[in-house]
Amino acid sequence: MAHDSVEIKPGVHLETATFEGKNKVMGFWMFLGAETVLFACLFGTYLALRNQTVNGPSGADLFDPVLVAVATAILLFSSLTSVFAMMAMNKLDKKGMLFWLGVTVLLGLSFLVLEIYEFIHYIHEGHTFMSSAFGSSFYALVGTHGAHVTFGIIWISTIMYQAWKWGINTETAPKLFVSSLYWHFIDVVWVFIFTLVYLLGMVG
Amino acid sequence: MADQNTSNTQPPEHKPESKMKHIVSFGAMILLTVAAFVLVLRDVVPVVWVLPLMLGFAVIQVLLQLFTFMHLDQKGSFYYILFIAFGVMVAVISVTGLVFMP
Numbered sequence: 603m604a605h606d607s608v609e610i611k612p613g614v615h616l617e618t619a620t621f622e623g624k625n626k627v628m629g630f631w632m633f634l635g636a637e638t639v640l641f642a643c644l645f646g647t648y649l650a651l652r653n654q655t656v657n658g659p660s661g662a663d664l665f666d667p668v669l670v671a672v673a674t675a676i677l678l679f680s681s682l683t684s685v686f687a688m689m690a691m692n693k694l695d696k697k698g699m700l701f702w703l704g705v706t707v708l709l710g711l712s713f714l715v716l717e718i719y720e721f722i723h724y725i726h727e728g729h730t731f732m733s734s735a736f737g738s739s740f741y742a743l744v745g746t747h748g749a750h751v752t753f754g755i756i757w758i759s760t761i762m763y764q765a766w767k768w769g770i771n772t773e774t775a776p777k778l779f780v781s782s783l784y785w786h787f788i789d790v791v792w793v794f795i796f797t798l799v800y801l802l803g804m805v806g
Numbered sequence: 807m808a809d810q811n812t813s814n815t816q817p818p819e820h821k822p823e824s825k826m827k828h829i830v831s832f833g834a835m836i837l838l839t840v841a842a843f844v845l846v847l848r849d850v851v852p853v854v855w856v857l858p859l860m861l862g863f864a865v866i867q868v869l870l871q872l873f874t875f876m877h878l879d880q881k882g883s884f885y886y887i888l889f890i891a892f893g894v895m896v897a898v899i900s901v902t903g904l905v906f907m908p
Contacts (some may be wrong), residue, residue, distance in 0.1 A: 632889045635892055650907065786875045
């Protein structure tokens with residue numbers, strides 16, 4: 603499908619304007635379905651093993667509600683800024699889009715810093731990947747999510763560079779759209795992490 | 807599924823999504839998050855109710871996220887919903903199996 607056949611004007615959904623763009627978005631939802639299963643397996647493992655602490659600290663000893671609330675707020679807010687970026691993209695407002703994507707990336711980075719601080723704190727408390735089955739399954743789950751955040755930050759930053767260089771067109775729009783879907787998915791996973799890992803851990 | 811034809815003609819013009827819709831949805835997500843925290847940090851309901859209620863809040867929040875922020879409410883999302891629903895189905899089976907495995 604020739605890209606030139608699509609007139610670029612505000613209000614046109616450039617991300618699905620070409621056959622290639624449509625396939626990208628379609629394929630990405632397939633990928634998200636698979637990611638859901640990946641995280642489900644890690645959640646299931648964690649829930650089955652979370653009480654096997656081998657005399658080490660338990661979730662109730664470790665988890666700090668304030669820290670979790672801040673991390674949750676950061677990620678939820680970054681999901682909103684990512685939506686604003688896509689709305690700016692559909693209006694062909696490149697400056698606005700790059701601004702909101704920049705905010706999204708910065709919020710992602712602060713989430714990551716907070717998580718690293720949290721993990722270092724836990725390691726000092728004797729909660730490590732190898733300390734118990736609780737430790738292994740906790741770090742496997744929350745660490746995989748953190749790895750997704752890291753990848754998302756790098757991905758969105760590189761596509762921001764492309765958009766800055768080439769503008770918003772049928773080539774860059776699907777990439778921007780798909781990376782924002784990925785970012786929302788990271789927040790979706792976090793909703794279950796704060797519920798089933800942190801809050802459930804505090805209940806005991 | 808009107809959008810599924812793979813034509814290269816002009817894509818239909820959409821009305822620009824309202825910022826309001828996303829802000830309202832975001833507000834609802836914040837409220838659901840706060841509600842989950844309150845359930846755990848304050849003794850408002852009996853302990854047995856905490857997990858089912860929290861899970862309910864999480865599911866509503868994720869549906870909001872999928873249908874507003876991830877645009878599944880727009881036309882032509884049938885296959886996207888199909889794929890993610892299939893993923894969720896396998897996910898639920900896997901989690902249930904793992905948790906209740908002896």
